[in-house]
Structure formats: structure tokens, C-alpha cells
Amino acid sequence: MNQLERVFHHLKPFLTPERCDKINHHSHQSSDFILPVLEDVYQFRNAAAILRSAEACGFHKVIALEKQNVFDPNLTVTKGAETWVEVEKMPPTMETIMQVKKRGYKIVAVSPEKKAVLLPDYTITQPVALIFGTEWEGVTEEILDFADETLAIPMYGFTKSFNVSVAAAICMYEMKQKLISSKLDYLLSEEKRLKLKIRWAVNSIKSGEAILKKILDDSQYEGFQW
Secondary structure, three states: OOHHHHHHHHHHHHOOHHHHHHHHHHHOOOEOOEEEEEEOOOOHHHHHHHHHHHHHOOEOEEEEEOOOOOOOOOHHHHOOHHHHOEEEEEOOOHHHHHHHHHOOOEEEEEOOOOOOEEHHHOOOOOOEEEEEOEOOOEOOHHHHHHOOEEEEOOOOOOOOOOOHHHHHHHHHHHHHHHHHHOOOOOOOOHHHHHHHHHHHHHHHOOOHHHHHHHHHOOHHHOOOOO
């Protein structure tokens, strides 16, 4: 049993059997192959709806670029998704986008500009960071110029765009279906899955952070990082 397995083993007594079973089950379906990146979303209902859609698709991390607006999901809309989805808040700079790219992600801006590929025709070949712009302006020009590709959702009516939360839901769901039907190894590695299970367990336990700290204070975890 490695350190990550031991930490989760120590957390299990604080979980109900039902919650533990759910954590084990859903962690096997989680993926970080698609990484939603949200550019200064300002409506808390949109923020919440995007988190809910990400969780429903098994994508348990999003990046929120905060410029003028705090990313603050409405908990009545998320339906508990905030327990499961990690939100990494980062500065709204090109250095941030470059950092995401260095993590191994192709930068794909969701926008009809720059000779965009239509969503049904898009082929996933590597991990994708999906950039969603603000409600009114869309993806900023600087990011559009830097992006490896742009992606557009086909429109069939007079309206030429979806609300950002709807666009995010459509893109994430379609990307999930493409991953399932592909031969890509898109699920989490064992190490990432164990780290996810620990985070979910901590979020599920009252005073979970304090309990985890007490566990990690044991000498057997000296130098442990997760």
C-alpha cells in the first residue's frame, strides 16, 4: 500500500459506506483530458451551471481566470457539484494560458472566429483546454491569436450564439462522447485517481481538512505531497 492509498484508508472510517462506494465508483470515470478554462465569467448562475455540467461529464477540474469578477458559483444551482469539482483560480494573463499549454494541453478557444472547426467535426488527439469567454465579449482577441485551434458550435436559427453555460455544457458533453468512442487513454492515472479520492473524501467529511492534517502529521508521511 503506497502513501496515497494509506491516506485514503485512514479517511475511510469518517465516510459512510454509501459515500465511499460513490467515491470509488465515480473516480474510475473521472478524466482531466478535457480542461474547461473560464475567462472572467461574471454571472454566478453561469459559473454554477458550468461546474454542474463539468461534474456531470466526469471532468472534475476547471480553471477560472478572474479579472474583474470573482468566480463565485451559486450553490443552489450547482446541486453539490462544488464538492467534487476542483476550481483552480489563476490570473487572466497570457502567462497563465502558456502555463496550461506547458501542462500538455492543446489550447482550443470556443469561438466561431479564426476558421473554427465545427464541434461535430472535431477530432481529439491530445488533452484539450477548452477556453470559454465572458458572457458578452467572448474569448479575448489575445487568447484567440494564441490558441492552437478554435471550435464552433453549429447554429441553426437567427440567434448566433449560446449562453456561455449552455455552450460549455454542449461542448463538454460532446467531447465526452468523442472520448468514449475513441481509443485514447483518457481516464485518470492511478496516482491522480487516488489524489482525487482523497480530495473528495476530505470535502465530504466535517472538518475534513483538520482530519487530513492530523493524519499527515504522522511521521510516516514526512515529505508527503499531494
